[in-house]
Amino acid sequence: MIYTCTLNPAVDYVVRVEDFQAGGLNRSESADLYAGGKGINVSRLLKRLGSDTCAIGFAGGFIGDFIKSELDREGVFHRFTSVHGVTRINVKLKSGTETEINGPAPSISEEEANRLVQLTGELTEHDWFHIGGSVPSSLPADYAGTLMDTARKKGARVVVDTSGAALKALLPYNPFFIKPNHHELSELFNTDVSTKEDAAFIAKKLVDGGIGNVIVSMGGDGAVFVNNESIYFAVSPKGTVKNTVGAGDSMVAAFMAKIDAGLEPHEAFHWAVAAGSATAFSDDLCTKEEVEDVYSHVKIVNVE
């Protein structure tokens, strides 16, 4: 089972405004609500790709209920820890460019936090533990590390998709797989990662330090894959971009699904790029058929 843990889920309110005017009254052409947050996106895509998955994390109030009912509707198994606070709404404004306003997390009590640690302790060596997204500031600084350590001690394969201080704090746990984008990598190493060569150089350092597999995503410019056997570059296919929210999560889901199914890492990387781009070309997360269509348009090159 692939468990995804979203400590700070959200409803993504995706609103399209033709010519957004800051400070004026704007009327939207469309507004859609999606169950969001990185782990939730990963579980939704895993389900579409046919993998066994369970979404965990914290959910509270009417927004938490909406997320659970949306996951039920899609047949995505979940075991959220209920919290007293209300889960956030994240605004994704599409008006030529994409502007995001991600809300603050509800406060999580010590008792609520402990319940999730206990649940993580139920994992076994047959499971994956993916942790993604921001960490509520009310949690202790080492909380995500405690969860990862708990899962790892049970033999689960751990995957990290966070950024900033949370990512830095989790690297010493030597995850099996991480997928920073090039901005997150630049921030982590306090340097400018703008080319695939830069990304590969830094990803190699991470692999030499004990991380199993690193994908650095670079939006429309493609992605880089590094493990201790090889380095691959991918070129993103061209298409009409509709919504890139969740493109990175789609990559993570496809990579785990394909490794879980026994494919070689470079093959899983090829599928990961296809899934990322297929989501960028759809309004919501992509479907399995859309990933299959995009797959043949992705080029990957072995550079080492």
Ligand SMILES: Nc1ncnc2c1ncn2[C@@H]1O[C@H](COP(=O)(O)OP(=O)(O)OP(=O)(O)O)[C@@H](O)[C@H]1O
């Ligand atoms: N404009 C685009 N054209 C084609 N493919 C794209 C485009 N943007 C993203 N992708 C695909 O999606 C992958 C992930 O994109 P990106 O680097 O933006 O991830 P991210 O920043 O983690 O996204 P998010 O956090 O919103 O999920 C890319 O490697 C690429 O395969």
Ligand SMILES: O=P(O)(O)OC[C@@]1(O)O[C@H](CO)[C@@H](O)[C@@H]1O
């Ligand atoms: O605020 P965080 O936790 O860093 O990111 C949350 C988020 O932007 O990430 C997902 C896309 O990857 C969205 O569904 C969600 O709104």
